[in-house]
Amino acid sequence: MQYLEATRALYAAAAQTPDDQLCCVSTPPWRMPDLDIPDVMHEMNYGCGTTVHPRDVPTDAPVLYIGVGGGLELLQFASLARRPTGVIGVDNVPEMLDVCRRNLNLAEQTNPWLTSDTVDLREGDALKLPIDDDVVGLVAQNCLFNIFREEELDRALAEAHRVLRPEGALSLSDPITPRPIPDHLRDDDRLRAMCLSGALTLEDYLARIVAAGFGTIEVRGRRPYRLLDQRRFGLQDHLLLESIEVVAYKTPVPSDGPCIFTGRTAIWFGEAHSFDDGKGHVLRRDVPVGVCDKTADQLACLSLAQLMVTDSTWHYDGGGCC
Numbered sequence: 386m387q388y389l390e391a392t393r394a395l396y397a398a399a400a401q402t403p404d405d406q407l408c409c410v411s412t413p414p415w416r417m418p419d420l421d422i423p424d425v426m427h428e429m430n431y432g433c434g435t436t437v438h439p440r441d442v443p444t445d446a447p448v449l450y451i452g453v454g455g456g457l458e459l460l461q462f463a464s465l466a467r468r469p470t471g472v473i474g475v476d477n478v479p480e481m482l483d484v485c486r487r488n489l490n491l492a493e494q495t496n497p498w499l500t501s502d503t504v505d506l507r508e509g510d511a512l513k514l515p516i517d518d519d520v521v522g523l524v525a526q527n528c529l530f531n532i533f534r535e536e537e538l539d540r541a542l543a544e545a546h547r548v549l550r551p552e553g554a555l556s557l558s559d560p561i562t563p564r565p566i567p568d569h570l571r572d573d574d575r576l577r578a579m580c581l582s583g584a585l586t587l588e589d590y591l592a593r594i595v596a597a598g599f600g601t602i603e604v605r606g607r608r609p610y611r612l613l614d615q616r617r618f619g620l621q622d623h624l625l626l627e628s629i630e631v632v633a634y635k636t637p638v639p640s641d642g643p644c645i646f647t648g649r650t651a652i653w654f655g656e657a658h659s660f661d662d663g664k665g666h667v668l669r670r671d672v673p674v675g676v677c678d679k680t681a682d683q684l685a686c687l688s689l690a691q692l693m694v695t696d697s698t699w700h701y702d703g704g705g706c707c
């Protein structure tokens with residue numbers, strides 16, 4: 386497909402010459418204890434958020450990182466895993482793999498814990514991963530899946546699901562759009578490859594993750610990403626793209642729908658010491674409990690005067706019940 390070829394060409398070029406306009410949100414340099422990140426990895430940060438959440442990193446199964454870029458997040462995951470082949474990196478652009486390998490070699494000079502066998506770099510395609518079924522504890526991708534058209538996105542999600550062990554997690558960071566992006570931008574191969582015009586709405590993005598078989602989803606972050614302005618992009622109104630950080634778990638999708646956590650909580654403040662909704666949710670008086678959107682809606686429907694259900698923060702950070 387033509388746009389996939391355009392994508393490979395763009396990232397072959399971005400491997401040779403770091404491009405600070407490509408993807409990337411402006412955030413302070415990421416710091417972790419006992420980790421030194423070479424400047425060139427920051428310059429080649431082609432992600433639009435972070436997929437690195439320390440609590441997700443498995444101790445007994447590898448992390449698979451798809452679309453390695455300059456290696457920034459691979460190095461961060463490697464720092465958390467710290468064991469041979471704790472992290473596998475896959476990319477289908479040989480030039481990018483070469484640069485990533487070079488950057489990791491550079492990082493070895495200032496990170497004594499990092500050795501050449503900590504990260505296993507492999508040439509391969511997100512659409513046909515060179516990995517066995519059910520072996521990976523965590524799959525991560527940052528700012529790659531949004532480039533794919535729907536058919537390829539579904540295939541990439543199915544591949545991530547296939548290689549994950551049961552209850553394994555898929556960590557994603559991608560742009561989303563408040564309304565469908567017009568065809569003249571969606572069909573522009575270069576803009577798509579630059580992560581500027583392939584974004585889906587949040588609802589569509591999450592629905593495709595669920596359709597791939599992920600039953601539990603957490604929205605961990607959401608922030609402005611790029612403004613597609615009227616004048617330069619030939620639009621009727623400005624379009625503010627956001628970037629989203631999502632972690633999806635390979636758990637069965639419940640018969641009444643997925644559990645999607647967006648940062649909503651329920652707070653019981655009645656006379657009784659606790660409130661039990663009879664569906665497994667027990668709320669202790671005055672203690673906010675994180676609930677998934679499905680449960681939040683069900684609790685709100687009860688219209689109890691002493692039960693408050695809060696809005697999505699879009700920064701869910703664990704805890705709660707579903």
Ligand SMILES: C[S@@+](CC[C@H](N)C(=O)[O-])C[C@H]1O[C@@H](n2cnc3c(N)ncnc32)[C@H](O)[C@@H]1O
Nearest residue numbers: 396430431432452453454476477478510511527
């Ligand atoms: C936008 S960059 C993101 C790089 C990195 N994740 C980061 O956050 O800096 C997309 C990456 O995906 C790679 N890529 C593009 N198409 C791919 C595919 N079909 N399969 C695997 N990797 C691909 C590119 O070479 C590039 O390294």
